[in-house]
Amino acid sequence: xxxxxxxxxxxxxxxxxxxxxxxxxxxxxxxxxxxxxxxxxxxxxxxxxxxxxxxxxxxxxxxxxxxxxxxxxxxxxxxxxxxxxxxxxxxxxxxxxxxxxxxxxxxxxxxxxxxxxxxxxxxxxxxxxxxxxxxxxxxxxxxxxxxxxxxxxxxxxxxxxxxxxxxxxxxxxxxxxxxxxxxxxxxxxxxxxx
Amino acid sequence: xxxxxxxxxxxxxxxxxxxxxxxxxxxxxxxxxxxxxxxxxxxxxxxxxxxxxxxxxxxxxxxxxxxxxxxxxxxxxxxxxxxxxxxxxxxxxxxxxxxxxxxxxxxxxxxxxxxxxxxxxxxxxxxxxxxxxxxxxxxxxxxxxxxxxxxxxxxxxxxxxxxxxxxxxxxxxxxxxxxxxxxxxxxxxxxxxxxxxxxxxxxxxxxxxxxxxxxxxxxxxxxxxxxxxxxxxxxxxxxxxxxxxxxxxxxxxxxxxxxxxxxxxxxxxxxxxxxxxxxxxxxxxxxxxxxxxxxxxxxxxxxxxxxxxxxxxxxxxxxxxxxxxxxxxxxxxxxxxxxxxxxxxxxxxxxxxxxxxxxxxxxxxxxxxxxxxxxxxxxxxxxxxxxxxxxxxxxxxxxxxxxxxxxxxxxxxxxxxxxxxxxxxxxxxxxxxxxxxxxxxxxxxxxxxxxxxxxxxxxxxxxxxxxxxxxxxxxxxxxxxxxxxxxxxxxxxxxxxxxxxxxxxxxxxxxxxxxxxxxxxxxxxx
Numbered sequence: 001x002x003x004x005x006x007x008x009x010x011x012x013x014x015x016x017x018x019x020x021x022x023x024x025x026x027x028x029x030x031x032x033x034x035x036x037x038x039x040x041x042x043x044x045x046x047x048x049x050x051x052x053x054x055x056x057x058x059x060x061x062x063x064x065x066x067x068x069x070x071x072x073x074x075x076x077x078x079x080x081x082x083x084x085x086x087x088x089x090x091x092x093x094x095x096x097x098x099x100x101x102x103x104x105x106x107x108x109x110x111x112x113x114x115x116x117x118x119x120x121x122x123x124x125x126x127x128x129x130x131x132x133x134x135x136x137x138x139x140x141x142x143x144x145x146x147x148x149x150x151x152x153x154x155x156x157x158x159x160x161x162x163x164x165x166x167x168x169x170x171x172x173x174x175x176x177x178x179x180x181x182x183x184x185x186x187x188x189x190x191x192x193x194x
Numbered sequence: 195x196x197x198x199x200x201x202x203x204x205x206x207x208x209x210x211x212x213x214x215x216x217x218x219x220x221x222x223x224x225x226x227x228x229x230x231x232x233x234x235x236x237x238x239x240x241x242x243x244x245x246x247x248x249x250x251x252x253x254x255x256x257x258x259x260x261x262x263x264x265x266x267x268x269x270x271x272x273x274x275x276x277x278x279x280x281x282x283x284x285x286x287x288x289x290x291x292x293x294x295x296x297x298x299x300x301x302x303x304x305x306x307x308x309x310x311x312x313x314x315x316x317x318x319x320x321x322x323x324x325x326x327x328x329x330x331x332x333x334x335x336x337x338x339x340x341x342x343x344x345x346x347x348x349x350x351x352x353x354x355x356x357x358x359x360x361x362x363x364x365x366x367x368x369x370x371x372x373x374x375x376x377x378x379x380x381x382x383x384x385x386x387x388x389x390x391x392x393x394x395x396x397x398x399x400x401x402x403x404x405x406x407x408x409x410x411x412x413x414x415x416x417x418x419x420x421x422x423x424x425x426x427x428x429x430x431x432x433x434x435x436x437x438x439x440x441x442x443x444x445x446x447x448x449x450x451x452x453x454x455x456x457x458x459x460x461x462x463x464x465x466x467x468x469x470x471x472x473x474x475x476x477x478x479x480x481x482x483x484x485x486x487x488x489x490x491x492x493x494x495x496x497x498x499x500x501x502x503x504x505x506x507x508x509x510x511x512x513x514x515x516x517x518x519x520x521x522x523x524x525x526x527x528x529x530x531x532x533x534x535x536x537x538x539x540x541x542x543x544x545x546x547x548x549x550x551x552x553x554x555x556x557x558x559x560x561x562x563x564x565x566x567x568x569x570x571x572x573x574x575x576x577x578x579x580x581x582x583x584x585x586x587x588x589x590x591x592x593x594x595x596x597x598x599x600x601x602x603x604x605x606x607x608x609x610x611x612x613x614x615x616x617x618x619x620x621x622x623x624x625x626x627x628x629x630x631x632x633x634x635x636x637x638x639x640x641x642x643x644x645x646x647x648x649x650x651x652x653x654x655x656x657x658x659x660x661x662x663x664x665x666x667x668x669x670x671x672x673x674x675x676x677x678x679x680x681x682x683x684x685x686x687x688x689x690x691x692x693x694x695x696x697x698x699x700x701x702x703x704x705x706x707x708x709x710x711x712x713x714x715x716x717x718x719x720x
Binding site: 002004005008009012013015016017018019020021022023024026027030070071109111115117118166168169170173 | 302303345366369370373374377378379404405406407408409411412413416424427430431432433435438441442445503505
């Protein structure tokens, strides 16, 4: 093998390694890309505050709330109001009703999505139950708030927005959190079996 | 001194005897043969699975297999044909032909060559063994979309993941070998733009493999981590995204489909030129067309995902980028036709397969253009129209080109001529079989029959029956192919070194069959 050959092998092996790591780099790149462009209906999962504008600048839009239960998630889960008429540039609070219908304590995570996807960049949430996991004891119910605002830059052709939440059972992945929560709240540990 | 004499003797030795010849061989011709036989075995296994699918679809309703098993057949058929039949066949052809075409004594990395072949049988043994495991074989389609392949996968998915790792490693090693051979071991005087087109096509293919096989490895590694180590790459509950899987998969997957067709372009260029007894029309435009196709293949992946929910701007970009590929492809088809124009054409078996390739591959290309139209794709997506499209580019495309290559170079490899009458019979049976199988699938697809289902609505019954009849004809005619090849290897009319009147290239300057070691002293290329 001559020098040129060795060099080619080295370069190609580096390229292979590089592409392998590039495939993993696609993961954050994809998230960044979605966040910047608001593609895919992905929403920023952290609170953002924007100033409320003069109400006269806003326009009327309709927001529909929908809910999905992922896989075998047994909880009752749904919006308190299915449709609200709101004005852009103004804060509103909506609520979702949730009840743990099982006989064990469970941890849930709600994931939001917006359609049409180009509305996602204009939705800001001051507060959302999707920012954190929900722990509910057996039979416990709750009203989960989401405080949201659509900014005035919302494209003119969007008059109807669907805000969807899918609730996932993440108990298995969060047994430690569940245990410490139950400890703090002085519950007996026997109800925690899964 | 004795060492010198010994190495001189080594130089002229033939192959070792017995099984160890094949286990330990570092000879590019032996390894090429191994690859080709392996891919043929996989072709028959994958084909048998296709026949299970077609037999079930012969009539509406469930007749022969359970839906779960149907899904396993569907998945394994795709995986085996892509990774076990087409890709190894092209690597086998590269092993046999690239060193002989560039005037090199062997591949640049002979031991790695041995390794990259011998890990393949293990990969496929592992993949196929999952058929006998609890929960059955992978059942999520060859595209293994998450969460079908993660949350809902059978337990055997881990074996599938490791077999993909192994066959990926094999492909990468093969690609490195091809590139190093081509870049460093060409005979003096053979500049890049004097290389035979098959060598060019493989050089480009090898770069595509280097670029995307690691991405495939990354995708299955992420699956592995999601399944076993609690990560959430593709799990929405943990902040991941199943759509990300599709992006990563098709970032690999689209260049992959060109990996399966570029070597075919090279093969067909050789054969059409030989049997038209003319220089290939537009050599340099052929090279640039292949380079453009390869580069464009990296920016069209999302046309597989038009219905996943993308903004209009992205749909338009991927639609136009996809349609742009028709330009270099059109250049190639034009050049093949222009080569035949006013040529002294004879229709031996390789030429028949090559002409069928040009015609039928173009049909597959046109249906691809139809699918590229975003609004139309919403209608066609996941219907049999897509199945018809990619089978037209893969069966009478890639596989016909492999058969053409075998008929064209087999007399060179084994020194015997095949039976021309039987070869033509094989061609016509295959040609009729392939069209009877796949052409009706255009109709049932446009009429709305979804793909990947074991049962269907009654209005699709007639064309499905026709399609199944064609599939069994095509399948049976491959037994004839096996018979022809075995008979030719065993004996037959002796082939001349040139084999074909008007064949160009260094491989035709050595004897048929070529000595075990060729071009130990590099030939001079003018």
